[in-house]
Amino acid sequence: MALFDAVRWSTRTLISGSCRPTVIGLENVPKDGPYIVAPNHLSFFDSVIVQALMPRPVAFFAKAEYFTTGGIKGRVMKSFFESVGSIPVERGEQAASVQALKTLLDILEAGKGIGIYPEGTRSRDGILYRGRTGVGWLALTTGAPVVPVGLIGTENLQPAGEKGFKPQHFTMKVGEPLYFEKTGPDHSLPARRQVTDRIMDAIAELSGQDRSTSYNQSKAAE
Incomplete structure (x- = not known):
């Protein structure tokens, strides 16, 4: 826990000192118990930003190669992602797959x-899908x-076609928590869709993005 x-403290200090972000609404994060953070996605660095700036730990998926790359760089990446609570997931495995969701479910059930x-x-054109x-x-x-x-401006931390981290101001808006009745795993697809759409409406209000009625596709899928 100390590591x-x-x-998290070191990453938060680096981000705060180099980017001078505007962070709004941290008081909306529940002080205890399980919670689900649902951000829009503009940048490779979004997960790191949320993990560092949130007042409580948040576990995100991260590509498995971040944990298995060899050499000094690989060891540094593995140490970092393990330290911030990231969960390795194989390339090509959808974050919404059954096994991945069960992994997240276990974490939530642990509070x-x-x-x-x-x-x-992530959106490569700035549209909310x-x-x-x-x-x-x-x-x-x-x-x-x-x-x-709602994350605003994080796409500028690593412009398209560039590598590395480019310090830029960005904004993170944390909205009020949304509560839904617990039904257990026995619920319908229309019920999941209704809840998801309500969550997306809240994200859109925070981020101010234009919206699309279609799903986003990764480069690999294209």
Whole structure:
């Protein structure tokens, strides 16, 4: 736990000092118990930002190669992602797959926080895409509150076609938690869709993005 806290503090200090972000609404994060963070997704760094700036730990998925790459760089990446509570997931495995959702479910049932991007993959054109219903499934199955997050300007931290981290001001808006009746795993697809759409409406209000009625696709899918 000491290493975990030290890494989060160091990352928060680095981000705050280099980017001078505007962070609004941290008081909306539940002080205890399970909770689901649902942000829009614009940048590779979004998960790191949310994990560092939230007042409580948040577990996000991270590509498995971040944990298995060799050499000094690989060891540093593995240490970092393990320290901030990231969960390795194989490339090509959808974040909304059954096994992935069960992993998140276990964390919620332990009373901890998880993060999930309803869009599935980051938006490369700045548009907010239709939400996939995994977040709705988690909310209805567990009854955990969903905290919508709007990230604004994080795409500038790593412009398209560039590598590395480019310090830029960004904004993170944390909305009021959304509560849904706990139904357990026995609920309908229309119920998951209704919950997911409500979450996406809250994210859109925070981020101010234009919206699409279609799903976002990763480069690999294209």
